[in-house]
Amino acid sequence: MNRLADATSPYLQQHADNPVDWWEWGDEAFAAARERDVPILLSVGYAACHWCHVMAHESFEDAGLAEYLNERFVAVKVDREERPDVDAVYMEAVQAATGQGGWPMTVFLTPEGEPFYFGTYFPPQPRHGLPSFRQVLEGVFDAWQGRREEVAEVAGRIVRELSGRGGVYAGLAAADVPGAETLRQALAGLGREFDERNGGFGGAPKFPPSMVLEFLLRHHAATGSQAALDLVERTCAAMARGGIHDQLGGGFARYSVDARWVVPHFEKMLYDNALLLRVYLHLWRATGSPLARRVAEGTADFLLRELRTPEGGFASALDADSAGPDGRHHEGVFYVWTPEQLVSALGEEDGRRAAERYGVTPQGTFEEGASVLQWPGEEEPDAADEELRARLFADRELRPRPARDEKVVAAWNGLAVAALAEAGALLDRPDLVDAAVVAAALLLSVHRDEKGRLLRTSRDGQPGRNAGVAEDYGDVAEGLLTLHGVTGDARWLDAAGELLDVVLTRFTDEESGALYDTAADAEQLIRRPQDPTDNAAPSGWTAAAAALLSYAALTDSERHRSAAERALTVVTPLAGQAPRFIGWGLAAAQALVDGPRKVALAGAPDDPATIGLRRAALSGTAPGLVVAVAGPDQPLVNGSPAAYVCRGFVCEAPVTDPMWLAEGLGAVPGSSDE
Template structure:
C-alpha cells in the first residue's frame, strides 16, 4: 500500500516527489524541531531540487527503501528542503558541508541538533557503506548509538563540535570592509582567468565544466575597456565550443546544466532557467561586439526553447527540466544509431560524421565509463566551420540541418518527456526578463520586450504582499515563501533592463521602489552588504552571500544595479551606495577574484563612474 507523508501538502515539486516515501518527512518548520526536542532526537536534513539526477538516485536507493526508511524514522526527525525554494537553508548547511568535508553538492545531507546546529554533513550517500563512504544504514546505527546509548559520554563531544562548526560558519559569512578601492582586483581576475583558460575547448576549469557565463560577461567588459587582449578570444572559444558540444541540445535548443568532461560532450542533462538567461546574455553581448550572426542566432534559439517549453500560459517562466525520464538520465535526448540512421536516410551520408553518431555510441555511464550504444548529437565545431570542409555553401548546410533537426524534433517529441519543475521563482524570472529585454534591445526585436514585460507584470501582480513586498515562489495559483535578497536584486536587474529596452518609466520607478525595500529589510548596517534572508532567527547564522556561483550573488547583482540606477538617474545617492557596497567586500574578493566576476563587473562600473557594458 502506498504511503503518504506530510510533504503531500506542499507546493514544491521536489517535496511532492518525496510525498509517498516511507520516510516520515517533515517540511522545514517549527513542528519538526519541536518534535525533535520533545523526543530528544537529532534531525536528518536532506536538501535537493526536483531536476537533480543524484537526488533521484538517493531517493530510489534509500528513501523508497522500507528498511532504510525504518532506520531513518527510528534514529531521526527527517526534514526535506527544496534548495530552490529555501536557498538560505541550503546556503548555511552547504557552508557547513564544505567546512566539514571540503566539498559540496546535491543532494546535501546534514545532521542537526534539535536547535538546528549541524554536527555532520555529506552529499550523496549510498544505502550501504562503500569505498570509505558511509552509507545510510550504517549512519543510522552509529548515530543511534552515539546520540542515545552513549549520550552521557559523547554528548559534550557533540556540543563541542557544534560550537566549533558554528564559529566557522559565522566567520564564513563575515566580511571586513576595506579602506579603499582600486583596479588591482580587475587585473588579478584577468590573470587568474587567463591562467585557468582551456585554450582548446574553452572554459576555465577541468571536468566537471560549468558554463560560468558571468565570467564571460566580465571578460567582454574588459575587452571593451581595452584592458585584456585575450578576453574576446577566451569568450568566443568558450561559447563556440559549448554551442558545438553535447551540453547544447542541438535538436530542441537550450543548454544543459554542465559537462562531465573537458570538451563539453557529456552533460548532466537537466536544463535550468538561469543558465538559459545568463548564456543568452553572454551570446547577445558577444554578438553586439563582434556582429557575428552565429551568436545572435544562438541567443534566438535559447529564447525559442524558453518560450516553447519553459513559459506558463500566463507568461511567467518555469524553473527547470529534469535530467531523467523513464528512470534513466538523458534518455529523452540520446539517439540509438539504428533510429538515427533510419531518420536521416534521405539526407547525405556526411551527417553521420558531422553529428558524431556511431553504432558504438558516444554516451557512456559517468561512473563506469561503459558505452551505452546511444549518441549525444554534437557537431564538434560550429556548422559554419563545417561548410568549407564539405565544400557546401553555408546557407545550404544550415537549411539541410534545419530539415534534419525538424524531423528529429518531431520524433523526439513522442518520447516520454522529462519532468518539468513548474514553480515560478521571482529571482530566476527577473534574470530571464533581463535576458529577453537585452535581446529586444540588441537584436532590435520588440517581441522580446513584450514577452519580458508580460512576465514582469505577472510577478508584480501575483507575487507581492499587500504592502508591496515580494514573495519568492508561485505555483498552482498560490504565492509563498517571503522573498530573499536575490528576489529583489534580480527583479531590479530585470526591470532596469526592461526600462533600457522600451523606455517605459514605470519599470524604473518600480526598480527604485524595490531597491528601497532591499535596503530597508536586508542591509547589514554594521558590516555592509545584504543578508540573504528576512528572518534573522530562523537559522543558526544569518547568511550573506558574495560568491558568484551558477547564479551571481545578490550582493554582486546589487552592485551592478546601483551603478545602473546612477547611470539612469544621475542621482548621487546610488553611486554612494555602490561605493559603500564595493568597499564592504573588496578585501574578501581579493582572496579569489575569479570567483566573484559579476561583483567585479559592478566594481569596474563603479571605478568608471557608472558606465556599464
C-alpha cells in the same frame, strides 16, 4: 501520503508518497523532535537533481528503512531552491567537515538545529568507501543515545565555528573601491586559469562561466582588450559546438561532466539559460558573430517553448532523467542518439549525413553506444543542415519528455526578464519583449506580500510562503531596470526602486556596507548567511550591488551609488584571489569604473526618431550602460527627439543621429546590421 502532499515545491511533492514521515522545514518539526527527544534528519535537494532521485528510489522508498527512520528521527525535507538560506548554512558545515559538498545533502541536527554529522549521497549498501544509509542511521542514533554529551560538544563546536566565520566577508568589504588595476589583475588571473585546449576555466566537471564571460565582454568594451575577447570567443564557441548545448532544441545543460563540453549533466536550469542568452547576445552585439546570434535566438526560443508557464512566468528546470524504451527512467535518454536511431528518423542517406554532422559514432560518447549531439565543424549550419535539425527535433518530440519543475523562482525570473527584454530589443523580436513584460508583471503581482516584500517562489499562479532573499531582490531589480530601458515604462523603474529600498534597509550592514543573504527580520538560523561569491548564478551580494549601481545611474541617486560602491569593495581582494567566483561583481565593478553611462532620451516614446535612438542606445557596448526617459530639463533639439549621454553626473551635448549615438557608445556591427 505524508505531510509533503500539500507542499508547493515540486521536489517536496516528489516525496509525498514515500513511506518516510517527512516534515517540511519549520518550527513544528523542531518542536516534534524536542518532544520525542530524537535527532533530525535534514535532507536537502531539488527537483532536477539526478542523485536525489537515485537516493529516493534506493532508500526513501524502502518501507523497512523508512520504518526504522520514522521511529528514531524526525525527517525534514528541504527544496534548496525554495530555501537557499537553509541550504547555504548547512552546506557550509558539510563542506567544512568533509571538504566537499553536493546534493542530495544529508545532515543530522539536534532539535535546536545544530548540525553534528554530515554527508551527501549514501547508497543502500556499502560501496566505494561509503557506508550504507542504514549504517549511517544506526550509527547516528547509537551516538545520540549513548554518547549525548559528545554529540552536544561536536554540535556546539560546529555552531561556534560557523558563527565565527560571519565577519569574514564584512572584513573584506573594508577594502578599497575596485579600480582599473583591480580589473587588470582579474583578467590576468582568469588568463592563467583558462583551458587553452577546450575553452572555459578549470577542469572537469566544467560549468558555463556565464558571469565571468559578462565581465570579460565589458572589459573588452572598456579597454579594447583582445585577450579578454579571445577568452570569451573561444569559450562560447566550444560550448556552442559541444554536447552541453542542445543542438536540436536550443538551450544549455547545467554543466559538462568532462573538460571538453561533450557529455552534459542533462538537467536544464532557467538561471543558466537566462545568463547564457545574455552572454551570447552581448557577444553578437560586440562582434557580429553569426554563431553567437544563432545560439542567443535558440536559447530565447527554448525559454519560451519549454520553460514558460501558463501564467507567463518561467519554470525552474527540466529534469535530467526521462523514461527510456524499457519504461524506466534514465539520465539523458531524451537527448542522445545512436546511428541506428538517426537512420530510423531520417532514412539511410540523411541518417548517415546527420551522424557525420553531429558527431554520432557507433562507439558513442555517452552510455550504451549512444552519443550526445555536437557540432564538430566550425562552419555554421546551412539550409540543408537546418532541415535535418528540424526533422530530428520533430522526431525527438515523440519521446517521453523530462519532467519540468513548475516552481517559479523570483531571482531566476528576474534574470530571464533582463535577458529576454534585451534580446527582444536587439534582435527585433517583439515577442521576447512581450514575454519579459508578462513575467515582470507576474513577479510584481504574485511575488510580493501585503507589505511589498518579495516572496521567493510561486506555483500555478499561487505565491509560496518563503521570504525572498538578497538574490531575489537584486535579480528582480536587474530585470525591471533592463525592461525599463527597453520599453521606457516608468513603472518598472519605480518598482525596482522599491525593491532596492528594502535592500538598503533590510539586507545591508550599516557599518561595513556588506550585504547579507537574508533580511534582518528573516527567520533566524544557526547563523545569518552571507557570501559575495557567485555560484551557478550571481550571489545576492553582487546581484544587489549591480542593481544598486544601475539604479543610481538612472536616477542620479548618490545614496544608491554610495551603497553600490561600498558593497563592491569586496571585489578588490577577491579579484586577485578568486576571479572565477566573483564574475558578476567584476562586471559591476567594470561598470563602476566606466561611469556607468546613462542615455536619457527626450521625445515621445512612439516617435520613430525616439525609437531609433533607443535602439542605438541599447546597441551600445559601454559597460553598465543604462537607458532612461529624459527629465523635463532635457528638451528636444530643434523639435526633434534627442539623446543625452551622461557619465559621472556630467552630460555631453545632445545627439539626434542614431549612428553618432551608437558610435559614441561603442556599438559595433553585431547590433546595427538591421
